[in-house]
Amino acid sequence: MTPFFVAIFLLGFSSLVTAxxxxxxxxxxxELDYEWPSEESRAHALADGTFNPLKIHPRYLAVYGTRLFLTLFKEDGVPVTLVSLPTSSASSTPPKFTPFPSWDFHLNGSGNCDKIQQAEGMEVDSDGRLWVLDQGNSDSNCSSKLWIFNLNNNETELIHRFSFDEYFHDLVLDETANGTFAYVARWMESHVVVFSLERNESWIVHTPEVQVNSIALSFKDQEPRQLYLGRSGYQELYSIPVAALHNGNRTTEPRLIENWAAHNSYRMLMDNHGTLYSAFMYENYTSTWNTSQPFLEQPFHQVAEVRSSWPLTFAFDQNGTFWxxxxxxxxxxxxxLLKxxxxxxxxIFEASPESRE
Structure with a gap:
């Protein structure tokens, strides 16, 4: 992207009317807080330092029905990293975070590999299951995991343990006639992790010289389907054909599409009409690109000034609402939280017949 185009693009943001x-x-x-089992348990956690309300930092967002799900950045003072809250409330007081699926999945989790160590990226599939990446804990020799929860009964359907730990970031889901697959990005790793639900098996496909940051999957009407990759530390946006993740090869060459105006696209999401959304580190706006057309970055939404390396995250619900x-x-x-x-x-969903006309 030329310096002239970048200047014009950012000028457009200065007078942005949200799309x-x-x-x-x-x-x-x-301060942010949890729904604690008791006031005594909260006071004890404050006293021993296992809870510090100033340390809670939401990172990933998902929505299903009347519930929102957030994963929280893990550091000292954050005892739970996967929580839920209602999409609406009659009270003017903002809700506290409810540990999901329960406190028992988190309490004393450090060193207990059967607990959730550090929840990261997540996605809800078309059957109402929440897929959650778990970073694991190298200090305790707890490998990374993929949790799948049935949101209709909050039960655990599957736990897949990977052969590595840490550097998990985000995932997308590919529901096909041949089964359901997850494609996983790991921070600054030059590969994509592929997981097959039916086989309960995972493998790595290398992306030489492209360290993956953000990840998105093309909408279902696009053939052949593409996996979009934001390069860590750069403005570059790449793609690889999804077929390359299933053909038995363990290496694929990403194709450069264009450059975003900003560096470090850390969160991307595709809608069912083919629009790609992206947020960027230290930036207070979200951009889009209509992937059915040649690359053209467009402003979508800008918030008031923020000071955070990770200021924005987003998700769709099942009713056409962007959160x-x-x-x-x-x-x-x-x-x-806005919508x-x-x-x-x-x-995840097919486009309506009207949108194809």
Whole structure:
């Protein structure tokens, strides 16, 4: 992207009228907190340092029915990294985070490899199952895992243990006639991890010289389907054909598409009409590209000034609503949740007949 185009693009943001009408759902003025089993347990956690409300930092977002799911950055003072909250409330007080599926999946998790160590990227499939990446814990020799929860009864359907730990980032789901697959990005690793649900098996496909940051899967009407990769530390956007992940080869060469205006696309998401959304580290806006047309980055949504390396995250629900969360390290409010009706769903779903006309 030329310097001239970047200047024009950013100038457009300075007078941006958002492409969708966002409304605020919740606002947390300062501290974030959990629904604790008791006040005594909360007080004990505060006293021994296992809980520090100022350390809670939401990272990934998913929505299903009347529940939102958040994963939280893991550090000292954050005892639970996978939580839920309602999509609406009659109270003006923002809800506290409810550990998901329960406290028992998290308490004393450090060193217990059967607990959730550090939840990262997640996705809801078309059957109402929540897929959650678990970073694992190298200090305790706990390998990385993939959890699959049935959201209709909150039961665990599957736990897949990988042969490595750490550097997990995000995932996308590919529901095909030949089975369901997850494609996983790991921070700054030059490969994609592929998981087959039916075979309960995973393998690595290398992407030489392209360290993967963000990841997105093309919408179902696009053939051949493409996996989009944002390169770590750079502006570059790449793609690889999904077929390359299944043909038995363990290496594929990503194709450069174009450059985003900003560096470090850390979160991408495709809708079921072929629009790709992206958020960038230290930037307070979201961009889009209509993948049915030649690359042209467009502004989608901008929030007030934020100070965070990871200020925005987003997800679709099943009713055509785009949800986004905005986080500030130092400014007030600390955390906000917003939504907008956009008439599109996740790439998981097929486009409506009307949208194809």
């Amino acid at each position: 969708a009408n966002f409304t605020q759902v919740y606002e947390w003025p300062n 986004t969360a905005a986080y500030n390290d130092v400014r007030i409010p600390k955390f906000r 907008a009706s956009v008439g599109a769903k996740s790439y």
